[in-house]
Amino acid sequence: MTPNHDFAAHSKTLVHRVNQYLDRLLSQTSASDQLQSAMRYAALGGGKRIRPLLVYAAGLLSKAPMSALDAPAAAVELVHCYSLVHDDLPAMDDDDLRRGQPTLHKAFDEATAILAGDALLALAFQCLADAAPEYRDAQAITASIQLLAHASGGDGMVGGQMLDIDMEGSYPEKESVEQMFRLKTGALIHAAVMLGIHASDMSSDQQMIEQLSQFGDAIGLCFQVQDDILDVTGDTDKLGKPQGSDEEKDKPNYALRYGLDVARERADGLFSAAIQNLTHYGDQAEPLRWMASYITRRDY
Numbered sequence: 001m002t003p004n005h006d007f008a009a010h011s012k013t014l015v016h017r018v019n020q021y022l023d024r025l026l027s028q029t030s031a032s033d034q035l036q037s038a039m040r041y042a043a044l045g046g047g048k049r050i051r052p053l054l055v056y057a058a059g060l061l062s063k064a065p066m067s068a069l070d071a072p073a074a075a076v077e078l079v080h081c082y083s084l085v086h087d088d089l090p091a092m093d094d095d096d097l098r099r100g101q102p103t104l105h106k107a108f109d110e111a112t113a114i115l116a117g118d119a120l121l122a123l124a125f126q127c128l129a130d131a132a133p134e135y136r137d138a139q140a141i142t143a144s145i146q147l148l149a150h151a152s153g154g155d156g157m158v159g160g161q162m163l164d165i166d167m168e169g170s171y172p173e174k175e176s177v178e179q180m181f182r183l184k185t186g187a188l189i190h191a192a193v194m195l196g197i198h199a200s201d202m203s204s205d206q207q208m209i210e211q212l213s214q215f216g217d218a219i220g221l222c223f224q225v226q227d228d229i230l231d232v233t234g235d236t237d238k239l240g241k242p243q244g245s246d247e248e249k250d251k252p253n254y255a256l257r258y259g260l261d262v263a264r265e266r267a268d269g270l271f272s273a274a275i276q277n278l279t280h281y282g283d284q285a286e287p288l289r290w291m292a293s294y295i296t297r298r299d300y
């Protein structure tokens with residue numbers, strides 16, 4: 001792989017690539033028509049594919065073979081899609097709109113949405129484990145499965161979601177909100193970056209692991225701060241979900257709690273902190289720099 005100076009154009013090819021991979025994966029399940037349609041609705045109905053793109057971008061930096069990046073890219077997106085389905089359920093955010101379409105429980109029904117989410121989560125780990133032959137050795141695939149499991153569960157995304165629910169209607173310290181963000185959203189984004197490296201021969205390069213881990217941590221937190229800014233300032237049509245829902249639900253939104261200027265300053269600071277970790281890698285890090293900028297400047 002060569003460094004990509006025009007990742008904006010390349011990212012479109014990569015989104016197409018992971019979509020095709022997901023499509024193939026989902027067509028191989030023997031689930032009932034109803035369950036399979038629901039899983040496809042959740043996984044193939046749009047989305048920016050930021051997490052798969054981070055896997056590919058980190059893979060470009062660490063010179064991973066492209067064939068080894070598809071499974072981790074798909075796996076992290078499947079976990080993300082499951083989390084969106086469950087997050088939209090009546091017991092959680094009770095949302096009607098996602099990616100510009102009715103949420104899964106609205107388009108199908110609640111039981112199907114719960115089961116489709118569960119099945120997507122299981123498929124993520126199946127897909128990663130089935131890709132073992134693409135990996136350098138057993139240790140690399142085991143490390144990848146551990147990474148994704150840790151980021152998805154009680155020590156990561158699900159744990160963060162619990163904290164988020166606990167914080168509804170309260171005014172926690174900024175540090176507590178940031179810690180909740182790091183788990184709820186940042187953990188999976190951090191895992192996407194690390195999965196890209198673990199698919200390469202560079203996973204024993206401790207300096208790269210440390211720097212990319214710090215990059216992933218900063219850009220993961222930045223993603224959620226920007227998401228909160230967009231919940232306040234964004235446009236429902238563009239967002240594909242209702243703008244202003246955090247205020248309506250009294251969620252601990254960063255921009256609402258601490259002000260838009262503070263939130264924007266924090267996002268900019270996190271962007272700078274993230275890309276500082278890439279200095280050493282020159283042009284090879286251009287895809288990750290582009291992703292950091294995309295995450296920070298996006299308007300949907």
Ligand code: GRG
Pocket residue numbers: 046047048049050080083084086087092099157158161184185224227300
């Ligand atoms: C287990 C019942 C049950 C629920 C779990 C895990 C969970 C619910 C929720 C996870 C928390 C969560 C959904 C965080 C959302 C993070 C976020 C801002 C998502 C939007 O990501 P984008 O902008 O979306 O990348 P697209 O649509 O582009 O993929």
